[in-house]
Amino acid sequence: MADVLAEILHELIVATRILANEKVLDAFGHVSVRHPHDPQRYFIPRHRAPELAEVADLVELTLDSEPVRPTDYRLYSEKVIHGEIYKARPDVHAVVHHHAHAVLPYAISGQEIVPVFHLGAVMGKVQFWDQRDEFGDTNMLVVKPEEGASLARALGSHWTVLMRRHGATVAGTSLRELTFRTVFTCDNARLQSQAMAHGHVDALSPGEAKLTAAHQSRPPSTNRAWDYWVRQIEKAGLMPAPTAAQRTSGARAKAGAKTGAKRAPPKSARKTSVKSKRRR
Template sequence: MSIIEDLVIASRICVEHGVIDAYGHVSARNPENPNTYFISRDLAPELITQADILELDMESKPIKPDSPRSYNERFIHSEIYKARPDVHSIVHNHSPTVVPFSCTNCELRPIFHMAAFIGLGIPNWDIREAELGTDMLVRNSLHGKSLADKLGAHPAALMRGHGSVVVGEKIQIAVGRTIYLEQNAKMQYQAMTMFGKPTEVIYMDDDEVSANVKWQEYYRSWDLWKKKWQKKLAQE
């Protein structure tokens, strides 16, 4: 199935761009059954092949009973798919430049057009809203539902002291948004600290944001990234 190939490629793309490392994961809803989704077994995303992809239900239980285990944080995916029928792909990441925006009062704002979706609002979820004294990981459906509630209808949510979750109607949108979210965070930090002191920054306004998100699906980026990885994977 081409979505399985896309999932492997999406994982490699996210690693290549430094937005996921040994941790973090990409998932895709099953195009033939909206009540299941595909995600890898518990494995570093850079090592994933098509044979490692599992199909899980909306409680994050494997469809095949003898399946290997998937990630601890798989409940991020099932709870968001349940809450958001429009979402067909999810990236959970620990993207490094994004994390400081999750634990300070510095708001992430759209500084360049490729990340216009940030202007739709990026809520910041604190796991303490679900449970106190955790190890910060989304380990059960209670945590996952709390995160999905905070995400609401937005394209992404920050996770305090942890990372973020990014969603899309297509896998290329979830991946593109993840990569440009990290780039935007970097650019925003650079712009705010230019000249060695706080600087006033001009962000995209609401009209510019809605004019951009109307069409922005990262087609050209996805085409480039996918072709590169198809070639590399064929050589593995």
């Protein structure tokens, strides 16, 4: 049980850093995950730039977005976005709120984002929410539970909601699915903007979008992309410290390698021989 929780919390930090590295999150935005053993709670980092968040920064909140244990940490003012979506959607296990510039032109103009390439279909039918409709002039932040509940209603049974003049909120059944959906929604928005500059936008048909979303949301795709994005954050030096279980299994793997199972010659050696042949 403890291992599952430790893995999920580690994965939350990995997802957060992937989304920062992919330019979805910047100084602002946040990712959360539902507690794997208690659906009435969720975890979210304390108030800080997402790329800087560590496992030690995670706070456990009730679905009313109140800390389970007293904490001195300052919390995100928009945490109710997460709590109210978890309340309304038992199938949702991960949520991100962001202000990615790829989607903001659509949140400003009201232009619909439509799937313009196959991977874009995973965003589903994108919903719109305007805080002003129900709450008039505000500071634009979703801070009251009723504001979060209103946003959750606008999301409905869908996965992505654009927030007028502010940003977007995305939901997922897991952190990996959420990351996949969020990155490809931003890619789709960027491609749609470029295609609109060319003139005609040829979107997927509703049937294509449904079939493609079902196919691409499965673990063979989401895990493959996850592994790729993990490699990107490793290269960027952003990978968080491993969990205790990951350290143990890593040490075991190293020890196994030392005991000397037969191994193929290293790739680098093979490459060198090809190069040297070419030189000749």
